[in-house]
Amino acid sequence: MSSEMSISKRAGAIQESPIRKLAPLAAIARKKGLNIYHLNIGQPDIPTPVEFWDSVRSNMDTVLAYGPSVGLPMLREAICSYYERTGIHIASNQVMITTGGSEAIVFAMMATCDPGDEIICFEPFYTNYNGFATLAGVNLVPVTSHVENGFHLPREDEITSKITERTRAILICNPNNPTGTILTDNELEILSSTARKYGLYLLADEVYRDFAFDDRSHSSILELEGMEEYAVVMDSISKRFSSCGARLGNLITRNTDLMTVFVKFGQARLCPPTLAQYGAAAMYSSLTEDYYSGLVREYQSRRDLLMSELQDVDGIFFLKPEGAFYATIRMPLEDTDHFAAWMLTDYSKYGSTTMVAPAAGFYATPGLGHNEIRIAYVLDEGKMRKALEVLKSGIEEYISSGAYDSR
Amino acid sequence: MSSEMSISKRAGAIQESPIRKLAPLAAIARKKGLNIYHLNIGQPDIPTPVEFWDSVRSNMDTVLAYGPSVGLPMLREAICSYYERTGIHIASNQVMITTGGSEAIVFAMMATCDPGDEIICFEPFYTNYNGFATLAGVNLVPVTSHVENGFHLPREDEITSKITERTRAILICNPNNPTGTILTDNELEILSSTARKYGLYLLADEVYRDFAFDDRSHSSILELEGMEEYAVVMDSISKRFSSCGARLGNLITRNTDLMTVFVKFGQARLCPPTLAQYGAAAMYSSLTEDYYSGLVREYQSRRDLLMSELQDVDGIFFLKPEGAFYATIRMPLEDTDHFAAWMLTDYSKYGSTTMVAPAAGFYATPGLGHNEIRIAYVLDEGKMRKALEVLKSGIEEYISSGAYDSR
Numbered sequence: 001m002s003s004e005m006s007i008s009k010r011a012g013a014i015q016e017s018p019i020r021k022l023a024p025l026a027a028i029a030r031k032k033g034l035n036i037y038h039l040n041i042g043q044p045d046i047p048t049p050v051e052f053w054d055s056v057r058s059n060m061d062t063v064l065a066y067g068p069s070v071g072l073p074m075l076r077e078a079i080c081s082y083y084e085r086t087g088i089h090i091a092s093n094q095v096m097i098t099t100g101g102s103e104a105i106v107f108a109m110m111a112t113c114d115p116g117d118e119i120i121c122f123e124p125f126y127t128n129y130n131g132f133a134t135l136a137g138v139n140l141v142p143v144t145s146h147v148e149n150g151f152h153l154p155r156e157d158e159i160t161s162k163i164t165e166r167t168r169a170i171l172i173c174n175p176n177n178p179t180g181t182i183l184t185d186n187e188l189e190i191l192s193s194t195a196r197k198y199g200l201y202l203l204a205d206e207v208y209r210d211f212a213f214d215d216r217s218h219s220s221i222l223e224l225e226g227m228e229e230y231a232v233v234m235d236s237i238s239k240r241f242s243s244c245g246a247r248l249g250n251l252i253t254r255n256t257d258l259m260t261v262f263v264k265f266g267q268a269r270l271c272p273p274t275l276a277q278y279g280a281a282a283m284y285s286s287l288t289e290d291y292y293s294g295l296v297r298e299y300q301s302r303r304d305l306l307m308s309e310l311q312d313v314d315g316i317f318f319l320k321p322e323g324a325f326y327a328t329i330r331m332p333l334e335d336t337d338h339f340a341a342w343m344l345t346d347y348s349k350y351g352s353t354t355m356v357a358p359a360a361g362f363y364a365t366p367g368l369g370h371n372e373i374r375i376a377y378v379l380d381e382g383k384m385r386k387a388l389e390v391l392k393s394g395i396e397e398y399i400s401s402g403a404y405d406s407r
Numbered sequence: 408m409s410s411e412m413s414i415s416k417r418a419g420a421i422q423e424s425p426i427r428k429l430a431p432l433a434a435i436a437r438k439k440g441l442n443i444y445h446l447n448i449g450q451p452d453i454p455t456p457v458e459f460w461d462s463v464r465s466n467m468d469t470v471l472a473y474g475p476s477v478g479l480p481m482l483r484e485a486i487c488s489y490y491e492r493t494g495i496h497i498a499s500n501q502v503m504i505t506t507g508g509s510e511a512i513v514f515a516m517m518a519t520c521d522p523g524d525e526i527i528c529f530e531p532f533y534t535n536y537n538g539f540a541t542l543a544g545v546n547l548v549p550v551t552s553h554v555e556n557g558f559h560l561p562r563e564d565e566i567t568s569k570i571t572e573r574t575r576a577i578l579i580c581n582p583n584n585p586t587g588t589i590l591t592d593n594e595l596e597i598l599s600s601t602a603r604k605y606g607l608y609l610l611a612d613e614v615y616r617d618f619a620f621d622d623r624s625h626s627s628i629l630e631l632e633g634m635e636e637y638a639v640v641m642d643s644i645s646k647r648f649s650s651c652g653a654r655l656g657n658l659i660t661r662n663t664d665l666m667t668v669f670v671k672f673g674q675a676r677l678c679p680p681t682l683a684q685y686g687a688a689a690m691y692s693s694l695t696e697d698y699y700s701g702l703v704r705e706y707q708s709r710r711d712l713l714m715s716e717l718q719d720v721d722g723i724f725f726l727k728p729e730g731a732f733y734a735t736i737r738m739p740l741e742d743t744d745h746f747a748a749w750m751l752t753d754y755s756k757y758g759s760t761t762m763v764a765p766a767a768g769f770y771a772t773p774g775l776g777h778n779e780i781r782i783a784y785v786l787d788e789g790k791m792r793k794a795l796e797v798l799k800s801g802i803e804e805y806i807s808s809g810a811y812d813s814r
Binding site: 012168 | 455469518535537606651654677
């Protein structure tokens, strides 16, 4: 039954996930017997390391009990040793385990902002930031980055011109979802000095920090001088260890007042999932450089395949992604929402179709991104090749058939 | 370092969990070699059913992937069949899986209230409601219930007198944490008619619905006539299946608009933990009446032990708890915060001490509850006996030594 009861304004304001909203059309396509290549969602196909499963298996206690609100000590310490590897020193009480990167982001927003406060972020951005901001009552103030320069930072004055009395933080995703861009040390220095000058937190989603290509090194905001009070890293094991279903992430800050707040938020929801923490600790402790470099090699070769397959297609434009496993691509199309849906409802080749994420949902400014798509290269080379072939023919067919005009 | 950066007002407002804040003192006591009987936290000692572990073990896929935002279909369906058993019919799309009961409560508050809105609840109440309300910007408006009548509902006019223009919901916990009270059908009818009359949601935390003693039957708000639009159940597997560390709960409502909102909130945080959902589905599907009746028998005999040990102690008062596994007990003490801490720092018997939860944290009205404690009877009979013996001697010693006056 439809209700006459009112729902809250924030509930009315929250958007359906633009990544997940095509799911019902995909379900119908699957029912029709179509094979779908999923380039639309950041669900890696890489096996979850065996260290995870072994550790989970050997920690099946009699009672699946609450763990500490801040996470298991062994996991917090394992994360410190993972950072130590790359020369970053953090103490275990500067790390709090969260239920996924999602919770890390919500806690960071809620700890730094009151309802009506503002966070500056760079669009296109990870679309779920919108949902978290709505829950937290925070206004995301977008600064637009552009495909032409590979979605690197806009000019400094474009950023500072957005700062108001209500601005509390700058939010970055580095390496970036949905663009694959890695900020240079110079760009990080600009953000860092801006944060210090205006007294803003610098919140960095560094979920993809291990995914840096072409021997590029990724710099964490934890390495920036003088940022101890300002820097908050939000992280997750989902992509690094192909463990999206574990729902484990973490918050890292050297700001003790902020950590005290995170701990209180953590106590309110009792604890993150216990069982998966054993698995995560084992992965952080046991996996060696081989694992990380293997990961980079694999995704880099997929990135290269993506470039070689799409770069020369008429009307398609994007620069070579530098990290993560995404590309945001300008298409020769006016309405990629319609195109992405059409690929599921009206198109197939060899009994298959390819699902992509329309990019408008990654922008906060109305009207932007409608001619772009995000691709997540989370399929192995063989599948990627087929997925891209199907996608390219789909684009041709979509344009030549006038599907858009006959909407 | 301590920061000069400001934290948000809501972050400043959130309280440390009164249940968890004694944890550091307990850690020190443990370091001194003391054995601690934990009657302070609702962490059951009952083994997690083997069905859970078997199902987790046999669902260890290669990739621990995201599940659906609303939860795995098999779990949603298993929950429907669990309800069907007790004559309650719900459809699987009226159930959404959440990350613990905690998330169910936060989502329910956020979907029904905007910042500044009010929810009426009955104190003493589950202390974490405070934290969730702070996160959601909701004001909890307490109506006081009393130990003298076993914490049953106060008079109807005491409830309605608290309703204002900002009131959006009435929140109950039934069977109750921290009191063990089960609302009668008559009490539920009063709440139901009040909700309908004033257009308020009725949010019911029914986490302990299987724990009803003395052949009492627990009524769910899902059974109330005419409440389809108003009723929201918030549930968890933590206590029912001794799976606190799984972090799985659910939201149930027949209000389709509200469910649409819950789904959007769910999409924002992607999904609940995947692995544990397989375990939960197996438990909901496979466990029979024997399991549930065994659970009741076990907790009921502990409840009886608690009564026989404490009922006749001078100055102690409480009525026989009707369900859940808690009792809120009036003590012959002025400041149970001090007493509970003293038990950890200054007292032991046979190398042991007993940890209880001071009740003030369960009240929203300042000044209330300081002469009460909450006991969670989550230890087996042998341990309970010793824990209560140590507690009783502790009370005597505390009073006779004048520990309170020499604070």
